[in-house]
Amino acid sequence: MRAARLHNYNEQLRIDEVDIPRPKGEEVTVRVGAAGVCHSDIHFMSGQWKDTLPVKLPLTVGHETAGYVEEVGESVRGLAKGDVVAVFGGWGCGVCQACKGGDEQLCISPNWPGLSQCDGGYAEYLHVPTYRFLVRANGMDPEYLAPLTDAGLTPYRAIKKVRHLLNPNSFTLVFGVGGLGSYAIQYLKLTSSTRVVSVVRSKDKARLAKDMGSDYVINSSEEDLLSSIREITENQGIDVVLDIVSSRETLAAGISSLGKGGTVVLVGLMGDSFNLPVMSSVINEHHVLGSLWGNYNELSEVISLARARRLKTPISRFRLDEVGKALSSLEQGTIVGRAVLVP
Numbered sequence: 507m508r509a510a511r512l513h514n515y516n517e518q519l520r521i522d523e524v525d526i527p528r529p530k531g532e533e534v535t536v537r538v539g540a541a542g543v544c545h546s547d548i549h550f551m552s553g554q555w556k557d558t559l560p561v562k563l564p565l566t567v568g569h570e571t572a573g574y575v576e577e578v579g580e581s582v583r584g585l586a587k588g589d590v591v592a593v594f595g596g597w598g599c600g601v602c603q604a605c606k607g608g609d610e611q612l613c614i615s616p617n618w619p620g621l622s623q624c625d626g627g628y629a630e631y632l633h634v635p636t637y638r639f640l641v642r643a644n645g646m647d648p649e650y651l652a653p654l655t656d657a658g659l660t661p662y663r664a665i666k667k668v669r670h671l672l673n674p675n676s677f678t679l680v681f682g683v684g685g686l687g688s689y690a691i692q693y694l695k696l697t698s699s700t701r702v703v704s705v706v707r708s709k710d711k712a713r714l715a716k717d718m719g720s721d722y723v724i725n726s727s728e729e730d731l732l733s734s735i736r737e738i739t740e741n742q743g744i745d746v747v748l749d750i751v752s753s754r755e756t757l758a759a760g761i762s763s764l765g766k767g768g769t770v771v772l773v774g775l776m777g778d779s780f781n782l783p784v785m786s787s788v789i790n791e792h793h794v795l796g797s798l799w800g801n802y803n804e805l806s807e808v809i810s811l812a813r814a815r816r817l818k819t820p821i822s823r824f825r826l827d828e829v830g831k832a833l834s835s836l837e838q839g840t841i842v843g844r845a846v847l848v849p
């Protein structure tokens with residue numbers, strides 16, 4: 507089979523011919539229907555994470571996968587060849603406290619396909635270590651399912667953490683209207699009555715934010731962000747910032763935009779650190795928290811929303827051999843919605 511593999515950090519992926527994985531025990535081989543292309547892949551390929559997530563190369567990239575069950579090991583239950591499945595990517599050990607609590611993406615010794623020592627979904631087939639990491643979704647299209655496993659899942663969990671703060675008087679600021687941001691705006695409108703303010707840097711993204719249901723859109727390449735926020739909120743400030751970028755600049759602007767009791771949720775991984783002003787954090791009782799990916803049950807909730815046709819998923823399709831083009835378009839910010847590889 508063909509697989510897009512990283513041989514050295516800071517190099518293009520190579521399309522290699524490798525063996526199709528054969529499952530035994532609880533394992534499953536999934537024929538990849540679609541694999542989402544994520545900013546985390548770019549961070550990983552650049553070697554930025556090689557100390558925190560050390561891996562032996564070559565490795566097949568891709569942690570956002572959906573497809574069809576091809577073959578199952580002898581202990582697999584409830585799945586048959588041809589079933590449509592979404593692959594939950596937080597491959598936890600199953601026995602640590604985080605895993606036992608249901609948050610396998612927070613496992614103390616995580617194994618994430620395409621990011622740690624397991625091959626990912628940029629290939630024709632994916633080896634999944636246990637059927638417990640698959641959500642059955644017969645009748646759904648893998649091209650729409652794949653992005654749900656990360657781009658759709660990550661903002662869902664982040665919003666669940668702050669849902670108690672969202673009411674008709676509140677304002678929620680979304681930084682970054684790409685794959686994750688498109689879902690974030692939709693969840694905010696589906697699950698709360700908050701007013702959504704999206705921050706974009708191009709006309710295409712402004713249109714996308716409006717299409718997804720954003721109440722206000724600020725194009726920060728054309729207008730001053732903080733004065734626009736003051737105007738929109740009538741000086742009340744923002745109640746919740748969902749920072750899907752988390753660069754030094756967006757975090758500084760997010761903190762400055764907060765009103766009394768405001769919360770910043772860090773979701774993106776662009777920056778390395780930021781300054782938190784002590785005085786205003788204390789006198790305004792600000793909160794800062796991180797949110798990582800999502801758990802199995804949250805993925806299944808997201809898939810239920812999609813199945814009920816309550817989610818729009820804008821997709822840009824690429825062939826497996828166009829993976830370099832997909833990654834560079836993502837890096838340049840020219841993908842509208844989520845890029846998926848269709849092998």
Ligand SMILES: [Zn+2]
Nearest residue numbers: 544545546656
């Ligand atoms: Zn990702």
Ligand SMILES: [Zn+2]
Nearest residue numbers: 599602605613
């Ligand atoms: Zn664990």
